[in-house]
Amino acid sequence: MTHQCDVAIIGAGTAGMAAYRAARVHTDRVLLIEAAHYGTTCARVGCMPSKLLIAAGDAAQAVREAHGFGVQTQAPRVDGRAVMQRVRSERDRFVGFVVDTVHGWPEATRLMGRARFLDASTLDVDGQRVAAKSVVIATGSRPRIPTGWRERLGDKLLINDDVFDWTDLPQSLAVVGAGVIGLELAQALHHLGVRVRLFARSDRVGPLTDPELQALSQKLFGEALPLTQNAAALDPVRDGEQVVLGGERFDALLCAAGREPNLDGLGLEVLNLPRNAAGHPSLNRHTGQWGDQPIFIAGDATNDYPLLHEAADAGRIAGDNAARWPDVHRRPRRAPLAVVFSDPQIAIAGASHSELTDEGADFDTGRVSFADQGRSRVMLVNRGGLHVYAERGSGRLLGAEMIGPAAEHIGHLLAWSVQRGDTVQQMLSYPFYHPVVEEGLRTALRQLHNDQHLPDPPLEDCLDCDTSAEVGA
Ligand SMILES: Cc1cc2nc3c(=O)[nH]c(=O)nc-3n(C[C@H](O)[C@H](O)[C@H](O)COP(=O)(O)OP(=O)(O)OC[C@H]3O[C@@H](n4cnc5c(N)ncnc54)[C@H](O)[C@@H]3O)c2cc1C
Numbered sequence: 451m452t453h454q455c456d457v458a459i460i461g462a463g464t465a466g467m468a469a470y471r472a473a474r475v476h477t478d479r480v481l482l483i484e485a486a487h488y489g490t491t492c493a494r495v496g497c498m499p500s501k502l503l504i505a506a507g508d509a510a511q512a513v514r515e516a517h518g519f520g521v522q523t524q525a526p527r528v529d530g531r532a533v534m535q536r537v538r539s540e541r542d543r544f545v546g547f548v549v550d551t552v553h554g555w556p557e558a559t560r561l562m563g564r565a566r567f568l569d570a571s572t573l574d575v576d577g578q579r580v581a582a583k584s585v586v587i588a589t590g591s592r593p594r595i596p597t598g599w600r601e602r603l604g605d606k607l608l609i610n611d612d613v614f615d616w617t618d619l620p621q622s623l624a625v626v627g628a629g630v631i632g633l634e635l636a637q638a639l640h641h642l643g644v645r646v647r648l649f650a651r652s653d654r655v656g657p658l659t660d661p662e663l664q665a666l667s668q669k670l671f672g673e674a675l676p677l678t679q680n681a682a683a684l685d686p687v688r689d690g691e692q693v694v695l696g697g698e699r700f701d702a703l704l705c706a707a708g709r710e711p712n713l714d715g716l717g718l719e720v721l722n723l724p725r726n727a728a729g730h731p732s733l734n735r736h737t738g739q740w741g742d743q744p745i746f747i748a749g750d751a752t753n754d755y756p757l758l759h760e761a762a763d764a765g766r767i768a769g770d771n772a773a774r775w776p777d778v779h780r781r782p783r784r785a786p787l788a789v790v791f792s793d794p795q796i797a798i799a800g801a802s803h804s805e806l807t808d809e810g811a812d813f814d815t816g817r818v819s820f821a822d823q824g825r826s827r828v829m830l831v832n833r834g835g836l837h838v839y840a841e842r843g844s845g846r847l848l849g850a851e852m853i854g855p856a857a858e859h860i861g862h863l864l865a866w867s868v869q870r871g872d873t874v875q876q877m878l879s880y881p882f883y884h885p886v887v888e889e890g891l892r893t894a895l896r897q898l899h900n901d902q903h904l905p906d907p908p909l910e911d912c913l914d915c916d917t918s919a920e921v922g923a
Pocket residue numbers: 460461462463464465466483484485486487490491492495496497498500563564565566588589590591610631712715716748749750751756757758759761
């Protein structure tokens with residue numbers, strides 16, 4: 451039997467679900483194909499359960515740090531079973547909502563099975579044929595495992611998926627990879643009392659590209675948890691029920707050494723689609739089209755900003771255009787925004803420092819350290835720094851990098867300003883409450899304003915020129 455449709459979507463994750471909704475606006479002849487299970491990576495094994503684990507870790511850490519305020523407590527006793535019970539049950543609740551949504555869609559528009567291209571308009575799905583006028587690839591990504599580690603370590607090699615099915619916390623864990631996922635999980639488990647060591651393959655810790663802030667990141671996380679840098683030539687071995695790495699023994703090894711797009715096994719070799727030098731899809735991110743055939747791609751499969759909101763946007767664009775084919779529309783994309791839920795948090799809004807320097811942008815940097823920032827000191831979270839980058843001459847905000855308190859919120863303000871095309875002057879004319887961490891952002895903007903010799907902001911007022919306002923003087 452051959453399923454005939456206008457749009458076939460491969461993968462029912464965040465990007466695939468967004469593509470499905472957008473395509474259904476144009477036609478009912480849409481087929482959403484899923485190889486494993488509904489529920490999305492985000493809800494099952496990604497954003498949501500990792501934040502649940504981090505929230506538990508933060509609660510334990512707050513107890514440990516209470517003495518700094520004069521509040522004496524006992525060391526927290528972490529009930530690993532209760533922690534994991536909450537993580538799993540809340541995770542299941544989130545997954546349940548997603549599964550219910552997909553099950554609410556007509557059965558005739560869904561197909562379970564692993565899809566593979568036979569040609570640009572024909573798929574094989576576990577022996578069934580699908581004929582589609584256009585196809586959206588939304589197959590996501592998976593953890594990259596170094597060659598031989600799986601064979602060598604067997605069930606002692608873990609990936610993020612495994613962590614969220616634990617019924618109890620391990621005694622000890624080696625975490626390999628100091629990118630976003632490795633950093634978040636290692637620190638959460640460290641806060642929960644697991645003996646963790648984070649192995650960074652280079653000296654870099656976290657995603658910041660600004661050399662000064664990257665150095666600060668290395669210092670702060672080196673103080674925050676056991677960290678081994680420049681551990682590129684890692685050679686983990688299994689010894690009975692333990693893993694030995696860097697001379698230390700652990701219950702298991704969590705591999706968070708990057709992710710790779712799920713593009714193998716899709717039969718793409720028959721399509722001859724363009725790739726960039728790194729082998730990733732050369733797609734048009736404003737249309738979602740990959741190459742010049744009616745093939746569209748979205749989400750982590752593209753390797754382009756592997757983040758939830760980007761997957762949803764890209765899925766919407768790809769699904770809409772797949773259904774419109776050949777009348778493809780260009781869509782705007784939002785200002786980039788990435789957040790790491792570490793302690794301290796990290797955010798990159800708009801263009802990163804390395805993007806600006808790579809493209810030869812002419813920009814000035816405004817800086818603030820949170821060490822002496824008023825509200826941050828009040829809260830005992832006065833660690834970190836923020837750099838804001840503005841175009842020289844016009845004062846237009848181009849981007850920012852930050853490690854420090856409330857980065858998840860300040861990152862949003864900055865990304866919104868980048869997208870609006872705000873200048874530093876305009877940003878200084880917006881209200882800043884007192885006392886808040888955002889006053890640190892104002893200090894960095896003022897520095898830019900002074901360095902760039904820009905005219906005074908429209909709402910000129912003496913407080914705006916007075917840094918003592920930060921401490922209520
Ligand atoms: C631990 C972790 C934490 C994260 N935290 C955050 C965060 O805090 N914020 C954030 O923005 N992002 C976060 N992310 C990233 C975010 O989860 C992803 O960017 C997003 O889920 C990608 O969605 P997707 O639709 O591309 O892929 P998925 O949701 O993975 O969907 C892909 C689907 O395709 C299916 N599939 C694959 N191959 C085939 C095939 N051949 N045939 C049929 N179906 C197939 C898969 O089974 C899967 O269901 C995190 C990720 C991880 C792993």
